[in-house]
Structures are given as C-alpha cells and as structure tokens.
Amino acid sequence: MEYWQVDVFAERVLAGNGLAVFPDCRGLSPAAMQELTRELKQFESIFLAPLDTHNAFSARVFTVEEELPFAGHPILGAAALLHQLHGGRSDAEWLLQLPEKQVRIATRRHGKGFYAEMDQGPAxxxxxxxxxxxxxxxAAFGSERDRRYPAQVVSTGLPYLLLPVTAAGLAAAKQRDSLDEALAGIGAAFVFLMDVDAREGRTWDPLGVVEDIATGSAAGPVAAWRVAQGLERPGQPFALAQGRFLGRPSRLDVCVAAAGNVLVGGEVQLLAHARLLPPLAELG
Known part of the structure; x- marks a missing residue:
C-alpha cells in the first residue's frame, strides 16, 4: 500500500502543515488507520477509497488520538494528491465523502505544487x-482575552470555540488544563485562540500537548465569525495566519460568499512518496 506526505497551506516544501495521504485504503480497517496515524506521527492522516464516479472518494481522517468527522488541511492535501494522480494538466474538481459531511474541492497546478480550495458550506x-x-x-491557556469581541462557538463541520485574545496573549498561550468537559458543555470540540487585528490564531489537540500548524477546519468558522462581526465583507477574499510560533508559518485563504458558503484554500506541496512493506493482511 502506497502513501504520500504533503505540506498544506505551504508556499514551499517543509512549510505549512504536514499530512499523510493514503490514496487507496481499500481493505484497511479503521483500527489499522488509527495505528498507522500514530506510527507516522502527523497531526492528521487521511485515507481515501474510490467511489462510483472518477472524481469521488470516501475519506476518513484520523489524529493520533481519534477519528475526526471533518478536517481542513487533510481534505485540501488529499485533493491536491488526487490531482497529481488523476487530474492531468487542467483544473479539476473532487468530491470527498466523509462520515458526516460531503465536501467539494477545486484544484489546479500552481508553481511547483498545487492550489486547492474547498467549499465548507454555511457556518x-x-x-x-x-x-x-x-x-x-x-485562563486555561494562560492568555489574556480581547474584550472587544465575543467568544463564540462556530462550526463548518467541526465546532470551535473562537476565543479572541490580545497579541501578547496569543504569543504566551499554552494549554494548561484539560478542557474536554468544559468544551462538551458548550457544544465545542476545540478552542481556537485569535489575535483579531493580526488575523492570526493558534489551537491545540484535546490534551493540549500538540499545537496544530494550520487548521483548515477552524479557518472557515473564523472567516464566518469575522464577517458576522463586520470585520470583513461578504465575497471579499482575505488570508489568515497560523503556525508562526512553531516555525512553520502558514497562509490560509478564506472567503465567505454572498450566499453564505465558506471557502477555504491554500497551496499544497508534495514532499514524499512511500510504500508500506507488510502485506495488507498483516495491517488489518
């Protein structure tokens, strides 16, 4: 079984958010998908299987801890790889069917890599x-809140508590307490800290151990929230920043269409192509 490593929201290789993509995982169990994700130690891995039409695939996304119902950078990275494998030279469109959400992604070749943009639907x-x-x-992050703006739960498939903080509060942030129970009580899965003026943010895994480099599933909610607050105009593209504090600065392009659908896009670079040695039966 082959897999690829790609960098998403990255203008060059070894930037942005790394990802493992398995373009054809037929015969692989969910338990094996989880174990492979832990082995590769990427923030997330995505596993694809072809559906009835040439551009449609089922998709499952795993972190080292759990399967996610929706994620951002894995979807963009997977679509870029599909373009490499099946898309030819022209623009292409892909349909990924996740367990709870269907996502359309447009891709095109861009420089040495690809550009991918997904429609996350309305927030x-x-x-x-x-x-x-x-x-x-x-306080759970040792941060300082920006009291000009409200903290609110917003979702385009994965619910985030969007928490405005000061620039100093964003720089100093580090999750110090377990938040699972508190987040469940407000209907959120993660906290996304935002420096509103800089359009920059940070988020961590549920245990607060691993910081994410660039979070496409949060970029959509942030874009919708900014438009709702009157900070951006509907139909006007803008960019969000993430990953600077990890030495992997990333650019996430976003736009809230006049109809309300949220678009999230970015550059994708192919880094490595590898093959698993054990037979599929041994992987489960």
Whole structure:
C-alpha cells in the first residue's frame, strides 16, 4: 500500500502543515488507520477509497488520538494528491465523502505544487459565552482575552470555540488544563485562540500537548465569525495566519460568499512518496 506526505497551506516544501495521504485504503480497517496515524506521527492522516464516479472518494481522517468527522488541511492535501494522480494538466474538481459531511474541492497546478480550495458550506453559529466563561477558557491557556469581541462557538463541520485574545496573549498561550468537559458543555470540540487585528490564531489537540500548524477546519468558522462581526465583507477574499510560533508559518485563504458558503484554500506541496512493506493482511 502506497502513501504520500504533503505540506498544506505551504508556499514551499517543509512549510505549512504536514499530512499523510493514503490514496487507496481499500481493505484497511479503521483500527489499522488509527495505528498507522500514530506510527507516522502527523497531526492528521487521511485515507481515501474510490467511489462510483472518477472524481469521488470516501475519506476518513484520523489524529493520533481519534477519528475526526471533518478536517481542513487533510481534505485540501488529499485533493491536491488526487490531482497529481488523476487530474492531468487542467483544473479539476473532487468530491470527498466523509462520515458526516460531503465536501467539494477545486484544484489546479500552481508553481511547483498545487492550489486547492474547498467549499465548507454555511457556518453554524452556536453559543456566545459570557465574560466569566470566556475568562475561564482564556485562563486555561494562560492568555489574556480581547474584550472587544465575543467568544463564540462556530462550526463548518467541526465546532470551535473562537476565543479572541490580545497579541501578547496569543504569543504566551499554552494549554494548561484539560478542557474536554468544559468544551462538551458548550457544544465545542476545540478552542481556537485569535489575535483579531493580526488575523492570526493558534489551537491545540484535546490534551493540549500538540499545537496544530494550520487548521483548515477552524479557518472557515473564523472567516464566518469575522464577517458576522463586520470585520470583513461578504465575497471579499482575505488570508489568515497560523503556525508562526512553531516555525512553520502558514497562509490560509478564506472567503465567505454572498450566499453564505465558506471557502477555504491554500497551496499544497508534495514532499514524499512511500510504500508500506507488510502485506495488507498483516495491517488489518
């Protein structure tokens, strides 16, 4: 079984967010997908299997801890690899069927790599936190809240608590407390800290151990939230920044269409192509 390593939201290789892509995982069990993700130690891996039409694939995304119902940079990275394998020289469109969401992605060749953009659909706006609750979450990161803007749960497939913090608060942030119970209580899966003025953010895995480099599933909610706050115009593209504190600065292009659908895109670079040595039966 072959797999590829790609860099997403990256203008060059060894930048952006790394990802392992398995372009044809037929015969591989979910347990084996989880174990392979742990072995490769990427923040996420994505496993594809062809469906009935040439440009449609089922997709499952795993972190080292769990399967996710939706994710951003794995979808873009997978679509770019599909273009490399099946797309030829012209622009292409792909359909990925995740367990709970169907996503369309447009791809094109761009420089030495690819550019991929997905339609995340309309955002769903959830709970707005009161000051006391927002302060509690900020304190869990040792951060300082930006009180000009509300902390709110927003989702385009994966619900994030979007927490505005100061520039100094973003730089100093480090998750110090377990937040699983508190997040479940507000209908969120993760916290995304935002320096609103700089359009920059940070987020961590649920245990607060691993910081994500560039989070496409959060970029959509952030874009929708910024438009709702009057900070951006519908139909006007803009860019978000992430990964600077990890030495992997990343650019996430976003736009909220006039109809309300959220578009998230970025550059993808192919880094490596590898083959698993054990027979499929041994992998499960």
């Amino acid at each position: 769903e706006f959830g709970q707005v936190l009161d000051d006391a609750a927002a302060d509690t979450f900020a």
